[in-house]
Amino acid sequence: MPSISFDRFYRYDDLTRLLHEYAAEYPGLLKVESIGKSNAGRDVWLVTATNFASGSDLEKPALWVDGNLHASEVASSTAGLYFIQSLVKRYGKDKNVTECLDTRVFYIVPRINPDGAEWALADRPKIIRSSTRPYQYDEEQIDGLIANEDIDGDGRVLTMRLADPNGAWKAHPGDPRLMVRRDQSKRAEPITGFCPKGC
Numbered sequence: 001m002p003s004i005s006f007d008r009f010y011r012y013d014d015l016t017r018l019l020h021e022y023a024a025e026y027p028g029l030l031k032v033e034s035i036g037k038s039n040a041g042r043d044v045w046l047v048t049a050t051n052f053a054s055g056s057d058l059e060k061p062a063l064w065v066d067g068n069l070h071a072s073e074v075a076s077s078t079a080g081l082y083f084i085q086s087l088v089k090r091y092g093k094d095k096n097v098t099e100c101l102d103t104r105v106f107y108i109v110p111r112i113n114p115d116g117a118e119w120a121l122a123d124r125p126k127i128i129r130s131s132t133r134p135y136q137y138d139e140e141q142i143d144g145l146i147a148n149e150d151i152d153g154d155g156r157v158l159t160m161r162l163a164d165p166n167g168a169w170k171a172h173p174g175d176p177r178l179m180v181r182r183d184q185s186k187r188a189e190p191i192t193g194f195c196p197k198g199c
Helices: 012-027 075-090 095-103 113-121
Strands: 032-039 045-047 062-066 105-109 159-162 167-170 180-181 193-196
Touching: 012 045, 012 075, 012 113, 012 159, 045 075, 062 075, 075 095, 095 167
Parallel strands: 062 105
Antiparallel strands: 032 045, 045 105, 159 193, 167 180
């Protein structure tokens, strides 16, 4: 078993080492692979946990587990490590864990955001919410819907309401242009749904 402590947070190199040590010690239950690179070129590690002798992970029902999406949420990467350790330590001893690994697969990414975590765990931490990737980047911007955007280009922004006997919305009593949630217990209330132009 890798030498690991769950009362501290691991930086990228140590996390990488621990994941590979687990996989080397339990090759029948764990596989580690990179699912991509971070903005700074760090691998994002995926641990596949299943009993490979009982069938391919691609043929079993799966559960995805990830952590450390936001830069400073490093406790969740420790939870991911603890989950991996619990699976391998209890396999063959705990009936439920054994059955799960024999018949299911767990895809575990302890740290989705290795760059942000490195900043958060640095000797002189820099705390950011998300990634270290700059917001003004040299990629083609993706268009999205903007409030009051003329989606079909006809010079008008239109919507319509359609009556729906199961609708959850009704016209606001003080301003019928607005919609408010309908009290589901009052079936007699007028019901309206909301639908974009053309539906």
